[in-house]
Amino acid sequence: MKCDDPVAHGQYRCRCGIVPPHMLEAIIKNGDAEQRIAAAQTLHLTEQMRLERLSLVGEAGPAQAADETAGAAHKSRKIYTAANGTGLPGNLVRSEGQGASGDAEIDEAYNGLGATFDLYNNIFQRNSIDNAGMDLIGTTHYGVKYNNAFWNGSQMVFGDGDGKLFNRFTIAIDVMGHELTHGVTQYTAKLVYSNQSGALNESVSDVFGSMVKQYALGQTSAQADWLIGAGLLAAGVKGVALRSMKAPGTAYDDPVLGKDPQPDHMSKYVNTTSDNGGVHINSGIPNKAFYLTSIALGGNSWDRAGHIWYNTLLDTRLSASAQFQDFANLTVDNANKLYGATVGNAVVQAWQQVGINVAAIVSWQNNKAVLSTYTSPHSMNAWAYIQDNGWRKVQSLTPDGVTNTFALLVDAQSVNARVNVYLDGTTIYQAYSV
Template sequence: MSRDHKHEEGFIPNYLLKELAEKGNENAEKTLAVTKEIEEKREEVKKNLTERNIMGISERSPERLVYDSENTGEFQHKLVRREGGPNSTDDIVNITYDYCGKTLEYFKQKLNRNSIDGAGMDVISNVHFRKNYNNAIWVGDQLALGDGDGSIFINLGRSIDVVAHEITHGVTQFVNELEYERQSGALNEHFSDVIGTAVQQFVKGQTADTADWLIGDEIVGPNFPGKALRSMKAPGTAYDGDRQVAHFDDFDPNLPLSNDNGGVHYYSGIPNKAFYLTAVKIGTDKAAFLWYTAWHNRKIIHPNATFEEALRAILESAETLMHRGELPQETVTVVKNAFEEVGVSAPVPVLK
């Protein structure tokens, strides 16, 4: 299968940047060009990384390193803060450092995972990446965070769900390498939204009932046509022209890869809504742990997995975790009902 259109994108989807560029936003057009360069770099980085698909805690403690790109396109340009070091005079440096730490804390406390690779991988961030760069992106072994243009988007390092979302793309890279197209790509985006919003609720002391379930609401600028990039509670309502859907009836298997890689952002709304419906019943942390556990079932969630296969893996993990007393006894029913509400179904597994 051709990989021509299957580069993973940044936090701001390429199709949205294209729409903004067509409306005359020059920074959106420049961001598209830069993002394409980064996507190509990421593919090379990923090829050179050793696969470490480890579930659990190793002894090595990850370190946080924050670099200032000084509005250039250079990675690891100027080290401005590292693990245990003093505060920077730059608020963005400190906020990014803290948010990376909170993400690692959530991984360890709630998911029993030691950093991105499960083995204590350092978390490297590059702030002030390029000038007016309207995106944040995982580059295979580090983060690049733009300042935004101040109009459509503001600094992306200021948002915990952005930082956690992009770091989680790294987790998927090590766990099951979901291909970035169609349903598997939508699952890739979905899992980053799941962990991103779970970390945000953890940091803000929210619950499934008190959270607003918006993604990217803290990085939209005064001239953005809406309140956020996505809504997990009500997909398709985040901004004017939001293309996300909330039901599998609206899935188009023939959507070309040139259009959002076959709909990876459009269709992530389907499992996003199912996760929301699950979380309000059993709690966000329990739901996130269930999803994370299921994501390790590589026999079912393979690189080209479908929504139905993801549901099968989640149901299987739910049965196992319920049997161990780690999830409420109604979890399987809750998950099955949640996915049925968005048009996805699978048989309930029987533990042997």
């Protein structure tokens, strides 16, 4: 669904639903009278929520600083019911530690929020969404036949579905992991929700949503179905899920819902002004890159691939307006830092298979002296003369990477320091004083 424009203090917070607008618009066009009404009401309620949230300013939490918060993990779930109304959060029906309520939607929400907390805490040592023990709040039974689930900036909201096209929105654990990850992104990278940065925002949510499901089921990358929202589509719908990370564009092909429009390669990138620049559509490209990385590395997706993506999400070099190329570059750099060149090159190959080229790192060389440096006007290009390697062009990892790296090399030269460098013949990928 639509998300807010920037509000105070430059914050960007996604108020977005798991069901993308193109699906709801297809229902309004192709569905029967009852289906059209339900889809239109869903769009209306989500737009109303968006406008209400626009009036709130100064509400987003800190970005990278939150990830350094110390303290023991604190799981605190609170599940409410809206009783088919639209007031939030509604009536509290289950709190942390209480037994099952007997209401499937309430209990599924409780379990799904817990599974998301467990992945982030046990694997990534993150203490809830904000890394400071934030309560996990979910409101069930929102609206009448509401065909969506969303993160509104502070809590989860689940519709019951219309029963004809969509089942209840708590039925898919990865949907909860996906939406709660929008909150994690809100507290870390703050990826702007439009065009490629918005598609990265969506993709990161799919990546961690899928890992939540795989972790809860104890599945390896090879065993997982890599579907987002499996079980959400009602009986009779021609489809298996909302999206497929393994094969973007194949999740559904239905007379009412339309055909899955996701591309799996940059050559098929969809340029559109709808859906905030196609954030739910073009996310298929980085989604497949993560799938390919996980399969190539083997084992569980969270063993190495997940840590590479998580470190990239927290990387201070990842700008809020990052493009696919920027994110790909950083995943490769983080892969090399965490696990070495073999894993780094596997990530390179995964991105290459979806049409994004990140040059493979050939060598890692230690303790080379910086003998001379040169930069062109505006720091658009920079070179360093490295002992035994000659002139090497500095490759930027972010829009200001050339400037930052060049300044560092000049400093290394001025103090007669040595540097560690990644080289691939003519390019420095990273350099720092030792």
